[in-house]
Amino acid sequence: MIKLTNLTKIYGKLTAVNHINLDVGSGEIFGFLGPNGAGKTTTIRMIAGLLQPTEGTAVIGEYDIQREAIQAKAITGFIPDRPYIYDKLTATEFMHFTASLYDLTDAKNRIIGLLELFGLVDWMDELVENYSHGMKQRLVMASALLHEPRVLVVDEPMVGLDPRGARLVKDIFKDLASKGVTVFMSTHTLEIVEQMCSRVAIINQGNIIAQGSVQDLGRMARMQDSHLEPIFLRLTGGDEVLDS
Amino acid sequence: MLFLLAPRKYAIKNRLHRLKPGDGVKTAFLGLLGLGFWAFMFGISFRVLTYFRTIEGLGDLLAIRLLSMILVVFFSVLVFSNIVTALSTFYLSGELEILHATPIHGEDIYRSKFVETLVDSSWMVLIYGLPVFIAYGVVFKAAAGYYVGLALTVVPFLIIPAGIGIIVTMLLVNAFPARRAKDILVLLGLLFFMAMYILLRLLQPEKLVDPDTFPTLVQYLTAMRGPVSPLLPSFWAAKSLSPLLRGNGGDALFYLLMLWSTALALIVIGEWVCMKIYYRGWSRSQEGRKAPLSRSRAADLFFTLVSSPFRGRLRAIVLKDVKIFFRNTSQWSQLFLLVALIVVYLYSFKLLPLERAAMPSFFLQNLISFLNLGMVGFVVSAVAVRFVFPAVSLEGESFWIIRSSPLSLKQFLWAKFLSSLLPLVILAGILIVISNIFLRVTPFMMTLSVMTVIMMTFGITALGVGLGSVFPRFRYENVAQIPTGFGGIIYMLIAMLFIGTVIILEAWPVYRIFTAQTFGRHIPDSGWVAIVMSFALVVVINLLAVLLPMHVGLRRLREPDS
The missing domain is CATH 1.10.238 (Recoverin; domain 1)
Structure with missing residues (x-):
């Protein structure tokens, strides 16, 4: 339902997103993780058609978000990290x-x-x-x-929500997924990813460094049966900072 | 206390260090404009004061009286501007939350905010007041002592209104929540400005530059008895400057001390008031507001009516824009200014003494009607720079809603164009028809000017929407910041160029037709071809003025990182 091919965004000398490839199916809740400044929001904004990629494509359903923007946006729901609405x-x-x-x-x-x-x-x-x-x-x-929408693109869904709101959102996303809606979500709340996401991708410094189920990521980090937090820190190099 | 001003210092430093290639040109351009205005102020002051000095016995007195009047005006403007600024710096500024959460003493917050308010609200008056004061020094051939005295007078003269403004603001916010107080102030400010504008216009200040009317002006100034109260700081400032102008010490020192002691006392009183009531007011300023008048049933009916000529997505955009416009006091209250502008404009035409002119009056009336075309174009552009140019920027940080929706940017931009066009066409129509009626122009001229103005309004609107997209400002604290930036100036220049070109292209054929009619001359076929070509070119330029800016604006909005 969402297919990213060699998606790249370069700002001047900085490569914010570097040739990433992802394929997310119908009815999947896909977690998109990464440390601050890793390229999550840039990727999400390219998927939502708010930012033009320097290279590569993002296809939503059967529509390229750049070439068939109107059709792609008509089947997408976008929830940004900061809810700016007309006051x-x-x-x-x-x-x-x-x-x-x-x-x-x-x-x-x-x-x-x-x-x-x-x-x-x-x-x-x-x-x-x-x-x-x-x-x-x-x-x-x-x-x-x-x-x-057939696709929901969400940047940090839980920021600012009270526990009841967060629970409500989780239930709604699960319900949508069961009806075939694809949810692509970036978040820092790792417990939510563990509870909800069928697959996860981790982006670091613009590159996808790991993707698969939480169990797959555990194997990659050689931390089977571990929670996502230590796995994430190991894969992104954050555990070195903690140890030092 | 000074450390609290560090963020502003760093912001200025970083802005200077990170200038982009185009910024130098921008700064130079704005600098030149400012300098031009400065020279203009100096020139006018110099001319009037030089004339005054030629009047035996009365001249100096008049000059000093004028100085007192200028100082009174500056003083009232400064008090008002300080109240408005203090509302932002003391109550609405974003950094206050951080400041109040840190263990900083209330006195430190007060002092740093005092300096901020003083600088923000006084710099413009100071810069544009200086040429006037310097003109006084030059015309009176004052010694260096005058300039030293000027510096010593100006500082407390600026501090006093800041002190008053801040105290009044604190009292106001304790009576109303800050945001509501801001709305009320914006409205009062505009009414005040509108009244001043109409009053000044009716006084016909252009007579200041017409030597023939100087004797009447002198009579007028002489007739005004004691316009200044001795209790006003502006009186003290005038009294401390005038002896220095004349080259004698007089009571300058006494009045200077009056100014300084009052200024320092106000700083202390302000601090005392601040410690007593500031925190309570700041806390109240964060409370929500009740629904404004624009949420009534009648308002809803009005919004539905206004958007009824449109359909679908276009209607949605228009409805949203109209609602947001009328729910924002700082926006809708500017309509008062618009009314003042129309009244003054039409009133000026009513005053024209056409029957006393030397030329055949029908010829002159049509000539003026032609110039009127340009003037109406200018007025419409001035309105457009305030209301149409910011149309795209007003989407602000909510622009993601449009961009992530299936509404194409092209549809969005044309929706902005269409929703702005109708009010502007109505405005232009009213101005041109009524002024032409006052001018008693021929039916030919009436038809031509109405058609031209309406056609130009299409171009003026498209230029506003298009250039507003080329120079968008999605992050702003105040709507007024959008048209006053570099983009707004560029818009006005291009709009003037466009209007000028249209007028010139039409003036020539109209002149030929008029002279042919008046003096019974024959226009050869080649002449008619040239006339038709000229009018055709007008149509082409108008078409370009619509399509080109919209195209460029759209391209800019589509740019990757816009």
């Missing part, structure tokens, strides 16, 4: 605006349903500027699901 709109207005962008007609019931699902109904007529970070994050998620 002067209410949640309902923002949802209706999003519905128009995706050419959805008669989305009223679905909007109410999603606002209910994300616990925002009591606040739906309040201006977004009065929302907390977590509420904005939930609103962005609700809007990303409005057009029933």
Whole structure:
């Protein structure tokens, strides 16, 4: 469902993402991990069509995000790491605006349903500027699901969410995956990856250094039966820092 | 306390150290513009003061009275500007959260914020006031003592309004939450500015540069009895400067001491007020607001009505933009300014003494109507730089919503164009039709100017949207920062060039037709061909003015890292 081929992004002298190749299937929850500045957000922004790759392609479903951007974006839902939304709109207005962008007609019931699902109904007529970070994050998620995307691209989904919100999001992602939606998610919360992701890729300094199931990564790091945290630190060189 | 100002110092240093290749040209260009304005201010002051000095007995008195008036205006502007700035520096600035979380004494925060407020709100008045004060020194052939006295006067003269502004702000925020106080201030400020603008316009300041009207001005100034209260710091400043101008010490020292003691006292009182009420106000400033008026049922009806001519995604964009515009006080309140602009513009035409002109009046009226075309173009561009140029930048950090949606950037840009076009066409139409009625122009000229202005409005709008995309500013603290940047200046220059070209291309054929009609001359076929070619070129230029900026803007937005 998501196919990255030699995807590369170079900023001046810095290679942020270096010829990465990934293939994520339908209904898969795919974890995308890496230390700060490794190239996660750059990759995600290229997949969502917000950033043009220097080289390589990203194909969503059957559409190349650069050449068939409109079709690719029509089947993708994007949730950024920072939920910037128009402050002067209410949640309902923002949802209706999003519905128009995706050419959805008669989305009223679905909007109410999603606002209910994300616990925002009591606040739906309040201006977004009065929302907390977590509420904005939930609103962005609700809007990303409005057009029933086949692919969900998520950058740091749990930042700012309370435990109940985090649990809700986990349940929703699992439910979506069971219905065949592909979830591509970058996160620093390794327990979530362990609980939810069927496969994981680790990016470090722009390169994919490992990919596979959590068990596969454990074998690569020679740390079978270990939790993901020590495996991640071993593979990214973070354990040396801790030991020293 | 000084260490708290370090981030600003580093920010300036880093900005200077990291200048990009184009930045030098930008700075030089803006510097030249500033210098031009500086020279203009000096020139006008010099001319008026030189004239005053030629009036026996009364001249010096008039010059000093003018100085007091200038100082009163500066003082009121400074107090207002300090209140607005203090709201940002003391209550709304992003770094405050970090500052309040650290073990810094309240006094240190107060002192550093005082310096920040003082510098931010005074530098412009200082820079543009200097040529006036220097012109006084030059015309009065003042000794070096005047310039030393000037420096010693200006410093407390700037500190006093800063002190007053900060204290007033703290009291205001304790009465209303800071964000609401900001809205109220923005509105009051605009009404204040609008009133000043209309008042100044009705006083016809252009007479200052017309020597024929100087005697009336003198009468006017003489007739104004004691416009300045002796309790105002501007009075003390005038009283400390005037003896130095005349070359005698007089009471300069006394008034200088008045200024300094008041300035220092205000710093201390401000600190005392700050320690008592600042923290409480800052805490309140973070509280949420109730829904504004723009969320009423009537407002909803209005929004639906405004967006009703549009369909689908275009309608969604227009509806969103209109809602955001009317829910942001700093945006919609500028409409007052627009009304003031229209009133003053049309009023100026009503005042034109056309019947007293030497030339055949029908010829002159049409000539002026032609110049009016250019002026309307200018007014529409000035409105567009404020409302259309920022259209793309206003998406701000929420632009990801558009970019990740299946709405193409081309559709998005044309939506911005169409939603801005209609209000501008209405504005241009009102201005040109009413001013032409006042001018009593011929039906031919009326038709031509209405058609030209409407056509030009398409170009002016496209230039605004297009160049706004070439120079986007998605991260801004205040909407007003967007049009006042380098891009805004470039937009105004290109818009002027465009309007000028259209006017020149139309002026020649219209002149030929008029002279032929007035003096009964025959226009040969070759003449008609040239006339038609000229009008055709106008159409081509207008088309280019629409398509080219939109194309360039789109390309810029599509660039990899825009």
